[in-house]
Amino acid sequence: MLEAVDLTKHYKQTRAVDGVNLFIEKGEIIGLLGPNGAGKSTTISMLSTLIQPSSGDVRYLNESMLKHPQKLREHLGVVPQEIALYSDLTARENLEFFGKLYKMNKRELTKRMEEVFQIVGLENKQRELVKHFSGGMKRRLNIGAALLHQPSIMFMDEPTVGIDPQSRSYILDTVKQLNREHGMTIVYTSHYMEEVEYLCDRIYIMDQGKIIASGTKAEIKNILSSEQTFIIEAQSFKKEFVERLMEDVSVRQVSESGNKVTVIVPKDLNYFQTIIQMADETNQDLKAVEVQKPTLEDVFLHLTGKALRD
Numbered sequence: 001m002l003e004a005v006d007l008t009k010h011y012k013q014t015r016a017v018d019g020v021n022l023f024i025e026k027g028e029i030i031g032l033l034g035p036n037g038a039g040k041s042t043t044i045s046m047l048s049t050l051i052q053p054s055s056g057d058v059r060y061l062n063e064s065m066l067k068h069p070q071k072l073r074e075h076l077g078v079v080p081q082e083i084a085l086y087s088d089l090t091a092r093e094n095l096e097f098f099g100k101l102y103k104m105n106k107r108e109l110t111k112r113m114e115e116v117f118q119i120v121g122l123e124n125k126q127r128e129l130v131k132h133f134s135g136g137m138k139r140r141l142n143i144g145a146a147l148l149h150q151p152s153i154m155f156m157d158e159p160t161v162g163i164d165p166q167s168r169s170y171i172l173d174t175v176k177q178l179n180r181e182h183g184m185t186i187v188y189t190s191h192y193m194e195e196v197e198y199l200c201d202r203i204y205i206m207d208q209g210k211i212i213a214s215g216t217k218a219e220i221k222n223i224l225s226s227e228q229t230f231i232i233e234a235q236s237f238k239k240e241f242v243e244r245l246m247e248d249v250s251v252r253q254v255s256e257s258g259n260k261v262t263v264i265v266p267k268d269l270n271y272f273q274t275i276i277q278m279a280d281e282t283n284q285d286l287k288a289v290e291v292q293k294p295t296l297e298d299v300f301l302h303l304t305g306k307a308l309r310d
């Protein structure tokens with residue numbers, strides 16, 4: 001339905017987005033995951049026609065949107081990273097303002113505002129000044145503003161950054177509900193992999209302006225299917241035991257943190273046995289040895305050598 005074709009944006013020396021190809025099908029929740037500065041916001045600003053690419057194309061229903069962005073804009077809702085509300089107005093006055101921008105007539109707007117306040121859970125706060133709202137309530141109202149004109153595609157740029165856990169969980173549930181009950185297509189950017197894992201059908205992982213992996217959650221985790229991770233727990237670790245692990249040529253990675261040691265080995269090894277044997281030989285007491293399923297964070301670490309929240 002919506003496609004980025006070799007999308008590139010540079011600012012002087014910075015290649016903010018560097019040859020991104022991605023597609024979004026109707027009814028999907030797509031996650032755009034990457035650390036700060038990866039190019040997520042710039043990508044969605046180009047996809048939502050807010051900024052012009054340096055090169056490449058944005059296609060909606062197979063038609064280029066660079067010359068006629070209006071065709072796409074009426075179907076889009078954008079929740080920007082920065083809160084865009086008037087704090088001296090009430091929640092209701094804010095939505096009225098946005099409704100006028102969308103050129104909605106009064107009757108239509110009044111009806112839609114009721115629905116929107118309900119979706120974002122602010123029915124009882126309509127007449128309160130936004131300056132008295134918590135960060136989470138402002139975010140929810142911001143989402144409400146983007147929903148007024150009933151868009152079919154919604155771009156949400158890190159909508160849960162810096163808010164309380166209750167509002168965060170409310171927003172995540174709202175995203176699911178908009179998708180399931182209203183059939184909305186959603187593009188969700190985040191650097192919280194657990195959010196993307198919870199919400200999204202397909203994921204694009206970005207780093208330094210490029211897509212470095214894409215696919216369903218299962219497909220992405222499969223990237224690591226050639227490895228297995230063991231978490232070894234003990235009251236304290238003996239130097240000899242950790243050294244034995246580090247010296248083992250079949251071990252790909254060892255890291256020690258507090259009372260846990262993480263060991264990555266090829267999948268086909270029966271390494272559980274080896275760990276027990278090494279512990280025995282070095283008089284190391286163990287509390288537990290667990291095999292860990294890979295998370296998206298592990299995949300990211302594997303692909304880029306750095307953590308998502310660096």
Ligand SMILES: Nc1ncnc2c1ncn2[C@@H]1O[C@H](COP(=O)(O)OP(=O)(O)OP(=O)(O)O)[C@@H](O)[C@H]1O
Nearest residue numbers: 011014015016034035036037038039040041042043
């Ligand atoms: N208007 C601009 N002028 C100059 N450089 C920019 C501009 N916008 C973005 N950049 C740079 O482009 C790169 C990508 O930025 P972008 O905001 O798209 O990343 P992001 O993945 O959304 O990060 P964040 O999670 O911090 O929002 C960064 O290095 C940023 O500094």
